[in-house]
Amino acid sequence: MNKAQFAFRRDIWNNRYLYAFILPGVVWFLVFCYQPLYGLLIAFKDYDIVAGVTNSPWAGFKYFTDFFNDYNFKPIMINTIMISLLKLAIGFPAPIVLALLLNEVRKKMFKRIVQTISYLPFFVSWVVVSGIWYELLTIDQGGIVNTALMSLGLIREPIFWLGNEDYFWWIVVASDIWKGIGWGAIIYLAALSGIDEELYEASVMDGAGRMRQTWHITLPGIRSTIIILFILATGNIMNAGFDQIYVMQNPMVLDRAQIIDTYVMTAGIFQANYSIATAVGLFKSVIGLALLLLTNALVKLLGEEGIL
C-alpha cells in the first residue's frame, strides 16, 4: 500500500460516522429518485409487467407520436398552458403587490394580524380548499359569492359557477391566489427588510414621494428575488397545479380541466397504460426543464443572476 492510499483510507476511517450518516440517504435517493429515471425507459418500450423494464421489447417513439396524434392532445396542451399563463400573469404578481402594500403599513400590530390571516390557507390541503370554495360558489341558498353579487345588484340570478366550464380556469386562478398569496409574500417581505433604510431617508431629502420610492428603491431591492421565483415559475408551466386541478374538477368542466398530469394519472394509474403515461410524463418533464433552462439563460443574457 503506498502513502496516498494509506492516507485516503485513514481519512475515510476517521470520518466513518459522517459517512454512516450520509449512507442511508444516498441509498434512498438512488432507489426513490434515480431508479425511476431508469424506469423512464418504458416510455420507449412496450412495457410488459411480467418482463419488467429491462426485458420489455423496444417501441421507439411510438407512444410519443400516439400522444401527439391523440384527439385529446390539443385540448390538454391548451388547458395546461393557459392555466399556467393565467397563473403567471395574475397569480405571480399578486404576492409582490401584497408585500409592497404590507411594507407601507406603519402599524406593526395591524401588519402582523394581516400576515397571520393571509397565510392560513397555505397550511390546509387542496382538498379542504376545494371544500371551502365549493361552499363559496355554490348555487344553493347561502353561497357567499352569489349572495354578495345579488345583494349588490350585479346579478339577478345566482350563477352556477362550478358547473359552467367557462369559469373553471378563473376559479383555479382565483383559488390559487387565495391559498398562496400570504405565503408567497413572506419571501418578498424578507427581501424588503434587507433594503438599507438610508436609501429611503436620502430619497426623502431629494423630495421623492412614495411612488418614486417604490419604483426607484423598493422594486430594485427585490428584483433578484422576483427573477429567481420567475425562473422557477416558468419551469412549472407544464404542471399547472395537479393537486389543485385534480381535486377541484368535476364532470361538468372536464373539457377545460384536463391537463397533462391528470391525463397521466388517468391513463397510467386508472387504465394501466403504463408506457403512454410514462411517455407523456417524460414529455412534460423535458419541456419543463427546457423552459427553466431557457428562462435562466435569457435572464443571464440580460445581465441578471440566474439560479444555475
Added chain:
Amino acid sequence: MRKSKAEKLFTIVNYAILIVLSFSILFPFWRIVMLSLNEGIDSMRGGIYFWPRVFTLDNYSVIFARSEIMNAYKVTIFRTVVGTILSVFLMSLMAYGLSKRHLRGRQLVNVLVLFTMFFSGGLIPFYLLLKDLHLLNSVWVYIVPSLYSAWNLILFRTFFQQLPAALEESAKIDGASDLIVYFRIVVPLSMPIFATISLFVAVGHWNDWFSGTVYVRDPNLVPLQTLLMSIIRENDSTKMIAGGVADLSSEGVRTVTSYSVKMATLIATILPVIMLYPFLQKYFVKGVMVGSIKG
C-alpha cells in the same frame, strides 16, 4: 414632516385593501365553522353567516361515531408522528455529514441531491417502483417514499454550516466522535431548524391525500384527507339526488344532514393544524427566511 393629501389617501386605501383581503380569507373558514355548529336541517334554509342559528354539536358526534373517520384519524396520526420523526432524524444526519467541507465525496452527493429538484422520473415509474418494492397497500407507503427531500436537506445543511465550529472542534480534541458531537452539541444548538422542518414535514403528512388515493386500496389504510375528498364528492352527488336530506336517519340523529356532516368533517380535519397554527407560522416564516438567504 407633513404628509401630503395623496399620501393620506393612499394610507387609507391601503388599509382598506388589506382589511378586505383578510376578511375574504378568514370569513370562508369562519362560515364553515358556523355551519358545522348549526343544525343541518335548519342550515338548509340558508342565511347562516356569522353565527349559528340553532346551535348543536350533533354534527361532530355523528362523525366521531363513524368508525371509518376514527380509523382515518389513526392512520393519519400514525403516519404523521412516525413519518416526521424518522424523516427529520435521517435528514438531519445526512445534512450534518454534508455540512462538513472536509468530507471526501461530499460534492458528488450534493449534486446527486440537487439534481432531483429539477428532474424526476414522474408518476408512473415511481408507482411501478413502489409496486416492485411491495409498498403498495402498505402503511409504509406513507412513510418510506417521502423520507428525504432535497429542499429540507438544504435548509438543514445551511443551518449546520452556520453553527460556530469552535464548540465541535474542542469536543473532538477531547476525543468525542462525530456521533457524540452530533447528539450532544449539534442537536441541542439546532432546535429552531428541527422545529421548522418537523412542522414542514408534519403538515405535509397531515395534508397528503394523494398517496392514500393512488397507492392504497385497503379501506383500513385510508388517511383523513383521502376520506374527506370522498366525503365531499359523495355528498355532492347525494345532494343533487336527495336535495340535501341525508341518509343518516338510521343513525338516529334527525337534525343532521350530509351537508352539515361534511362541514363538520372539514373542520375536524383542519383542527389540529389550526391548534398548531401559532407555532406553525412562527417557525415556517423562519424556515422561509433561512431558505431565501441561500436557496
